[in-house]
Amino acid sequence: MKNRIRVLRAERRWSQQDLAERLGVSRQTVNAIENGKYDPSLPLAFKIRKVFGLPIEEIFVYEDDG
């Protein structure tokens, strides 16, 4: 699973810590998701969608979808 969280976060000038606080997770978790080391649960993915105000498919890309 790929994601555009790092880009979306940079566009909003948020630090990893800012995003972590908005999501209620640790900075390590945000870092692991951005680096593709961890795929978030569905509830966390929906929280990320809500924080960025974008459809989920614009944030996460399933690798088979190209």
Next chain:
Amino acid sequence: MTRGHYNPRRSLRAVTGIVIAEFEMAVSANSEFEIEREGQEEGRASWPYATLLFFGFFGTATPEGRRLARWTAIASAGAAVAGAGLALEWPSGPGRLVWAAVAPAMIIVLAVAYVRYLAALDELARLIQFQAFAVAYGFTMVVAAGLLAYAFTAPDPDLHAGWAAGMVALAELVRGAALAFFARRHE
């Protein structure tokens, strides 16, 4: 001239306070131990490896970490007092049964504190804890099966209570190493 009266409750409180302070200092003396490390380069967020390896949790930077440290210190002090009471055979007679009840009660306190800690973690931290638990559990099962086989097959097996304590210590060592390993995999 007034004489100070010995107050066991106050003494216990003082000892507990010292143990808690020492434990919290041990796990937070270095900022590297904190799960939220300040001033860390963007795009890099290391886990508190030393704390994971030696203490089995993510440090005292968060309220749930501090709470776990506090209750672990209290339960450890209680278990140590109970162990000393049993070892010194004091008091003699049925009074010693108190220690036999206190020791498992302290383990229950530890377990409850740990469950509450797990519930307060975020999903990745909790996953890392569960993965490490699985490895430690599997390792302990293998060692226990080996000991059982030894007990049944050796002509004169030399097994005693110390083996059980050793297995607990070994399981904790394996859990610490597994925590550091799985945290590294998610960095």
